[in-house]
Amino acid sequence: MSWAFTFDVALTALVLGVAIWTLSLRENFGAVVAFAVYGLTLTLVWLRLGAPDVALTEAAIGSGLTGALLLAAAARLRSTEAAIAAESPGGGVRVAAAVLSAIVAGGIVLAVLALPVPAPSLAPNAVADLAATGLGNAVTGVLMAYRAADTLLEKVVVLIAVIAVWSLADSRVWGGRPGPAHRAEPDGALAFLARRLPPLGIVAGVYIAWVGADMPGGAFPGGTIIAAMWLLTIMAGVKDTPPISSRGLRLALTVGPAVFLAVGLCGFFIADAFLAYPVAYAKPLIVLVEVGMVLTIAVSLGLLMAGPPERSGK
Amino acid sequence: MSSVTLFGLLAALLVGLGLYGLIVHPHPLRKILSFNLLGGGVFLLLGVVARRGAGAGLAGDPVPQALVITGLVVAFAGTALAVMLLLRLFQESGTASLRADALAGKDAKKVDR
Numbered sequence: 001m002s003w004a005f006t007f008d009v010a011l012t013a014l015v016l017g018v019a020i021w022t023l024s025l026r027e028n029f030g031a032v033v034a035f036a037v038y039g040l041t042l043t044l045v046w047l048r049l050g051a052p053d054v055a056l057t058e059a060a061i062g063s064g065l066t067g068a069l070l071l072a073a074a075a076r077l078r079s080t081e082a083a084i085a086a087e088s089p090g091g092g093v094r095v096a097a098a099v100l101s102a103i104v105a106g107g108i109v110l111a112v113l114a115l116p117v118p119a120p121s122l123a124p125n126a127v128a129d130l131a132a133t134g135l136g137n138a139v140t141g142v143l144m145a146y147r148a149a150d151t152l153l154e155k156v157v158v159l160i161a162v163i164a165v166w167s168l169a170d171s172r173v174w175g176g177r178p179g180p181a182h183r184a185e186p187d188g189a190l191a192f193l194a195r196r197l198p199p200l201g202i203v204a205g206v207y208i209a210w211v212g213a214d215m216p217g218g219a220f221p222g223g224t225i226i227a228a229m230w231l232l233t234i235m236a237g238v239k240d241t242p243p244i245s246s247r248g249l250r251l252a253l254t255v256g257p258a259v260f261l262a263v264g265l266c267g268f269f270i271a272d273a274f275l276a277y278p279v280a281y282a283k284p285l286i287v288l289v290e291v292g293m294v295l296t297i298a299v300s301l302g303l304l305m306a307g308p309p310e311r312s313g314k
Numbered sequence: 315m316s317s318v319t320l321f322g323l324l325a326a327l328l329v330g331l332g333l334y335g336l337i338v339h340p341h342p343l344r345k346i347l348s349f350n351l352l353g354g355g356v357f358l359l360l361g362v363v364a365r366r367g368a369g370a371g372l373a374g375d376p377v378p379q380a381l382v383i384t385g386l387v388v389a390f391a392g393t394a395l396a397v398m399l400l401l402r403l404f405q406e407s408g409t410a411s412l413r414a415d416a417l418a419g420k421d422a423k424k425v426d427r
C-alpha cells in the first residue's frame with residue numbers, strides 16, 4: 001500500500017469522523033463549528049482529487065461563509081434549543097430514518113462501483129479549444145466560455161436570493177440598513193484588525209480572481225475574500241451596512257449580470273451566437289465580464305450574510 | 315481499491331449521514347446544517363466523476379469541477395435564504411419549532427392567561 005493511498009484512507013476516516021461528530025453534538029453552536037471543520041477536511045479531499053479551484057471555493061464559501069452564517073444564526077436562536085430538543089423523534093422514526101439513509105447510501109455505493117470504464121471525459125475537448133479563449137485554466141474556460149450560460153444564470157439566482165432575503169423585512173424598515181448595528185471598542189483588537197487587514201485582503205482577493213485565468217483561483221473565491229473583508233469592517237463597527245435603497249449598492253449588485261448579459265447579447269452580432277466571443281477579443285471580453293462579476297459576487301455574498309433590513313436608513 | 319473509488323464511497327456515506335441528520339434532528343438550524351453536509355457528499359460525487367475523467371494533461375475533467383463551483387455558490391445562496399426565513403420565524407413567533415401545534419399552542423397559552 002503506497003503512502004499516498006494510506007494518506008487517503010486516513011483522510012476518509014477523518015472526514016467521516018468529523019461528519020458524525022457534526023451530527024452527534026447536542027448544542028447547535030458546537031455542531032456549526034464542527035461543520036466548518038468538516039468543510040476544511042473536504043477541502044483536503046478536493047486537493048487530493050486534483051481540483052484546486054474547487055478546493056479554494058469550498059474553503060472560502062462552503063466552510064468559511066456558510067460556517068459564519070450558521071454560527072451567527074445559532075447565537076441568535078440559542079434560547080429555542082431546549083424546547084425543540086424535546087421534539088426529538090422516538091426510536092421507531094430513528095430506525096426508519098437509519099434504514100432509509102442506508103438504502104440511499106447503498107444505492108450510491110453501487111452506482112460508484114458501477115461507473116463506466118474508461119470514464120467519459122470532456123477534458124480533451126476542453127483543452128483543444130482553450131487557446132481560442134486566451135485562458136490557461138480549463139475550469140475558468142468552462143465557467144466563462146463553454147458553459148457561460150450556467151454562470152450567467154447562477155449570478156441571477158444569487159441576485160434573486162438577495163431580493164428574497166430583503167423581502168423578509170418588516171415593511172416599516174424597507175430601504176433601511178441590513179442586520180443589527182455592531183458596536184466594538186474603537187481602540188480594541190477587532191477594530192484594529194478591521195482597519196489593517198482589508199487593504200491586504202482586498203489585494204489578495206483581486207489577485208486570486210485575476211490569476212484564475214491561468215492558475216487555480218477565479219471570481220468566486222476572489223469575490224468571497226473581498227466579501228469577508230467587507231463583513232469584517234461591518235462586524236467591527238468601523239463601517240455600517242449601507243441602506244438597501246442606496247443607488248450605488250443596487251448598481252454594484254446588478255453590474256455583474258448586466259455586463260455579462262450585454263456581452264452575451266453582443267455575441268449575436270460579433271460572433272453569431274448568444275454568449276459567444278469573437279476569437280480576437282475573447283480574453284478582453286472575459287476579463288470585462290469577470291471584473292463586473294467579482295464586484296457583484298462580493299456585494300451579493302456580503303448582503304446575503306447581512307440579512308434583511310432591520311433598521312431605518314436614516 | 316483506488317483512492318478515487320475510496321472517495322466515491324465516502325461521498326455515498328456522507329449523503330446517507332446527511333439524510334439521517336435531516337430527518338432526525340428536530341431543530342431547523344440542524345436540518346439546514348445536515349442538508350449542507352449531504353450536499354458536500356453530492357459535490358464530492360461530482361469530484362470523483364471529474365477525477366476519473368482526467369486526461370489531456372488535466373488532473374480532472376474541468377466540466378464537473380466547474381459545475382461544483384457553480385453549485386457551491388448556489389448552495390450558499392439557498393442556505394442564506396433558509397437561515398433568514400428561520401430567523402424571521404423566530405422573530406414573529408418566538409419559537410423556531412416547525413411543528414404545526416407549536417404556534418397554535420403558544421397562542422392558546424396567551425388566551426388562558
